[in-house]
Amino acid sequence: MFSAKFYKQNRSNVSKTTDVDIIVLTANGLVQKSADTTFKFKQDSNFWYLTGLDLAEATVVINKQTNTEYLILPPRLDHRDMWEGKIDESEVITNSGIKTVYAHDAGWDVLKKDITSNAKVGTILPARSYEPNYGMYINPAKLVFSKKIKRLAGKNIVDIRRNLAVLRQVKTTEEISYIKNAVNITADGFFELRKNIKNMNSEKDINIFLTHEFALKGANGHAYNPIIASGKNAATIHYEKNDAPLSHGSLLLMDVGAQYGHYAADISRTWSLGLPTKRQQQVFDAVYNVRQYALNLLKPGVILREYEKEVRTFMNSQLDNLGLIGKNKSEDQIKYYPHLTSHFLGIDVHDAGDYDTPLVANTVLTVEPGIYIPQENIGIRIEDDVLITPSGFNNLSDSIPTHLV
Numbered sequence: 001m002f003s004a005k006f007y008k009q010n011r012s013n014v015s016k017t018t019d020v021d022i023i024v025l026t027a028n029g030l031v032q033k034s035a036d037t038t039f040k041f042k043q044d045s046n047f048w049y050l051t052g053l054d055l056a057e058a059t060v061v062i063n064k065q066t067n068t069e070y071l072i073l074p075p076r077l078d079h080r081d082m083w084e085g086k087i088d089e090s091e092v093i094t095n096s097g098i099k100t101v102y103a104h105d106a107g108w109d110v111l112k113k114d115i116t117s118n119a120k121v122g123t124i125l126p127a128r129s130y131e132p133n134y135g136m137y138i139n140p141a142k143l144v145f146s147k148k149i150k151r152l153a154g155k156n157i158v159d160i161r162r163n164l165a166v167l168r169q170v171k172t173t174e175e176i177s178y179i180k181n182a183v184n185i186t187a188d189g190f191f192e193l194r195k196n197i198k199n200m201n202s203e204k205d206i207n208i209f210l211t212h213e214f215a216l217k218g219a220n221g222h223a224y225n226p227i228i229a230s231g232k233n234a235a236t237i238h239y240e241k242n243d244a245p246l247s248h249g250s251l252l253l254m255d256v257g258a259q260y261g262h263y264a265a266d267i268s269r270t271w272s273l274g275l276p277t278k279r280q281q282q283v284f285d286a287v288y289n290v291r292q293y294a295l296n297l298l299k300p301g302v303i304l305r306e307y308e309k310e311v312r313t314f315m316n317s318q319l320d321n322l323g324l325i326g327k328n329k330s331e332d333q334i335k336y337y338p339h340l341t342s343h344f345l346g347i348d349v350h351d352a353g354d355y356d357t358p359l360v361a362n363t364v365l366t367v368e369p370g371i372y373i374p375q376e377n378i379g380i381r382i383e384d385d386v387l388i389t390p391s392g393f394n395n396l397s398d399s400i401p402t403h404l405v
C-alpha cells in the first residue's frame with residue numbers, strides 16, 4: 001500500500017492537465033456471480049490511481065474552482081453493514097488523503113450544487129455497455145454513473161481518459177518497485193516450475209503450481225487469467241482453458257504474471273517438452289531474433305507506433321526465412337503474428353499510455369514477439385517486462401532463461 005501522498009500527487013497532476021472546473025470519477029461496482037454471490041471486487045484503475053481505495057461504487061470529486069476534494073460513499077442499507085461490517089470512514093480518509101467524506105445522498109446534493117450551470121466537468125464515460133471485441137459487459141456502476149452525471153452536467157462534459165493515460169504511463173519509484181516485485185515473484189515461479197516440470201502431467205498441474213508459488217511469495221494472485229498452452233493450444237493467442245494433458249515432444253507456452261499490490265507482471269516463456277525438433281528450434285530462433293531486435297530499439301524518444309512498424313518489417317524477414325510468407329506478401333504476416341510487440345504495463349496488464357508520443361524514462365512496457373503456426377502445432381512467444389531508463393532500457397525479467405530446454 002502506498003502512502004496517501006501518491007494519490008494526492010496524482011490528483012494534483014491530473015488537475016493541472018485540464019482546464020475543466022470539476023473532475024468526477026466513479027469506482028466500479030460489485031457484479032453478480034450467481035444467485036446472491038458476487039465476483040471478487042476489482043477496482044477501476046483510474047479511480048484507484050486517484051484514491052487508493054478498493055471501495056465499490058464510491059465517487060471522487062476534485063473541485064478546482066473551490067480547491068476542494070471529497071468522496072461520496074456508495075448507497076448502503078443497514079442490512080449490508082450488519083452482514084459485511086460498516087465502511088471505516090477514518091480508514092478511507094487515511095488511505096486516500098481526502099479529508100471530506102459524504103454519505104451517498106448528501107454527497108450527490110453537494111455535487112449538484114458544485115456543478116453550476118457553466119461548469120465544465122471532466123470525467124471518463126464508457127463508450128458503450130458491451131465491448132464486442134472481448135465479448136464483455138462494461139461494469140454497470142459506470143453506466144449508472146454516466147446517466148447521473150449527464151443529468152447534472154449535460155453537454156459540459158470533457159473526456160479526461162487520455163490525461164490520466166499519459167500520467168499513468170510514467171511510473172514513480174514506488175510504482176516501479178511494485179512492478180519489480182511482481183516480475184520477481186513471476187520469475188521465481190518459472191524457476192521453481194523448471195525444477196518440477198517432470199512431475200507435471202497437465203496444463204492444470206502447472207496452473208495450480210504457479211498459482212501456489214505466487215501466493216507463497218506474497219502476490220495478490222494472478223494479474224490476468226494465465227495462459228498455459230501446450231501443443232496446438234499454444235497457437236491460440238489467448239487460450240485460457242488450461243486443462244489439456246501435456247504430451248512429450250510438444251511445445252508449452254506459458255503467459256503468466258503475478259500481481260503485487262495493484263501492479264502487474266506479464267511474462268511469457270515457451271519450453272519444449274523433450275528435445276525440440278529442428279523446426280521448433282528454427283521457429284524459436286526466429287522469435288528470439290525479433291526479441292533482440294525489438295529490445296535494441298528501445299530508449300527514450302522512441303515512438304511506439306513507429307517502433308512497431310520497424311519490428312514488423314524485421315519479423316517479415318524472419319517469417320520469410322521460415323518459408324511462411326513470400327517476399328512481397330507482408331500482409332500474410334498477420335496470420336502468424338497477429339498481436340502487437342509491446343504494450344504498457346502497470347496497474348492494468350494492458351496499461352494506459354500513449355503510443356504516439358516519444359517514450360520517456362520510467363515507462364514500463366512488454367516486449368513480446370511470437371510466431372504461431374497452427375498447422376504445425378507450433379506457438380512460440382517470448383515476453384519480457386522492460387523499464388525505459390534515461391540511457392536505454394532495463395529488462396526486468398532478464399533473469400528468466402528464454403531457451404526451449
Ligand SMILES: [Mn+2]
Binds near residue numbers: 343368383
Ligand atoms: Mn502481454
